[in-house]
Amino acid sequence: MALEFSGKRILVTGVAGFIGSHLARALLDRGSEVIGVDALTDYYDPARKRRNLESVLGEKTFRFFEEDLNRVEFSRLPVPDIVFHEAAQAGIRASWGGSFQRYVEDNILATQRLLEAVGRWGRIERFVFASSSSVYGDQNRLPLSEDMVPNPISPYGVTKLAAERLVFSYARRLEMPAFALRYFTVYGPRQRPDMAIERFFEAALRGEAVELYGDGSQSRDFTFVDDVVEANLLCLESGGPGGVYNIGGGVVTTMTDLIKEIRRVSERKIEVRKRETAPGDVRHTLADTSRAREDLGFAPKTTLKEGLRRQWDWIREDVAERGLL
């Protein structure tokens, strides 16, 4: 049965993050009440996360809880009807070594703790989890489809896969419709500062050189953030039992072509310094989104050209507002 947005109380974890903040805005625009939780972790500047929140703070139907999912007393939160779980320790390269502890805590333990709370709340109508294309690792063929055996090659990917499996274990026990949306390299306004497009644009703006990991022939399926938000909303409209879905733009772009496009959009020269491929980085990603199209009606709308233009416009405005250039 399709759900109404209006009047629903929706919990968005990771609400101050890149994707969570866009999702919260879209839900508020559709008349939902949003309970936002975020620990404002220091993986990147928390001031940037506070700015992300500016788009929703002040709305009558938005409440923000600065809380860590590993510590929050869930009984203090208003009981939601629906949960979107976006909170995580993101980033592939940082997931090796000592910081793995944090990935385990924020991606696995926090998810399990949230799911226990969901069990106590007892009547959650949908649980939508932000999973990742990184659960696939390097596969023998492209495009990547949901029936392939996951084979993560980074500690980050391992934690996202573990969290995904936890979601479906609890969903089965609680008889709750659950969706794991495997996002493919999301970009757009407010993108995380550790991600390639944001780094490249910021370097273009400052006239600095950019570091490119690998020889440039590696490719990604870039997905504009509005399309990712739309996929999340479609999970509420779906009457199905849920499942795993690829959410990608559906077009393959090499890093070399991406940089060309960024030079074109920004009309700036960008000096590229090549670095060795980072461990855990897969060679290619490309989503087969036919399952999401058939079950959810998902169809990405924003081309890379248009999406890059929107991110570039946002960066320039953001930097000017903060008086940085």
Ligand SMILES: NC(=O)c1ccc[n+]([C@@H]2O[C@H](COP(=O)([O-])OP(=O)(O)OC[C@H]3O[C@@H](n4cnc5c(N)ncnc54)[C@H](O)[C@@H]3O)[C@@H](O)[C@H]2O)c1
């Ligand atoms: N951005 C992408 O390309 C991409 C691709 C695949 C999957 N994902 C997934 O999408 C989700 C959102 O990613 P993003 O790019 O917006 O990242 P982000 O880092 O901008 O947002 C994540 C937010 O979660 C918060 N958080 C982390 N641990 C927490 C905890 N224990 N308790 C409360 N809050 C906590 C952080 O403070 C942060 O604001 C993540 O689950 C990520 O794994 C993102």
